[in-house]
Amino acid sequence: MNIHKSYQSVYKQLVDCLKRVGVAPMRSDGKEFDPNLHEAVMREATDEHPEGTVIEELVRGYLLGERVLRHAMVKVATAPEPVIASDEDYQGENDG
Numbered sequence: 001m002n003i004h005k006s007y008q009s010v011y012k013q014l015v016d017c018l019k020r021v022g023v024a025p026m027r028s029d030g031k032e033f034d035p036n037l038h039e040a041v042m043r044e045a046t047d048e049h050p051e052g053t054v055i056e057e058l059v060r061g062y063l064l065g066e067r068v069l070r071h072a073m074v075k076v077a078t079a080p081e082p083v084i085a086s087d088e089d090y091q092g093e094n095d096g
Helices: 002-021 087-094
Strands: 023-025 038-045 054-059 062-064 067-070 072-078
Touching: 002 023, 038 054
Parallel strands: 038 072
Antiparallel strands: 023 062, 054 072, 062 067
């Protein structure tokens, strides 16, 4: 337990130092995909979000002021593909 507490203390000091020098996490969810900030590793067809919107942040990115330290790995919304009915679907409806 003492070792665990000492690791927590070191982690807290590291986070505090990073904050002091200006390192900040990106907030990508719900934002427009920007290749300067994000790395798209997945796409999902959906009509719940506009095309090109970040719908999930898989790995958080970090900034140092305006400079990207690590790009965020994200899942991006794409437009759903239109459903095209085949000729067989129409033939089945006319038989009845």
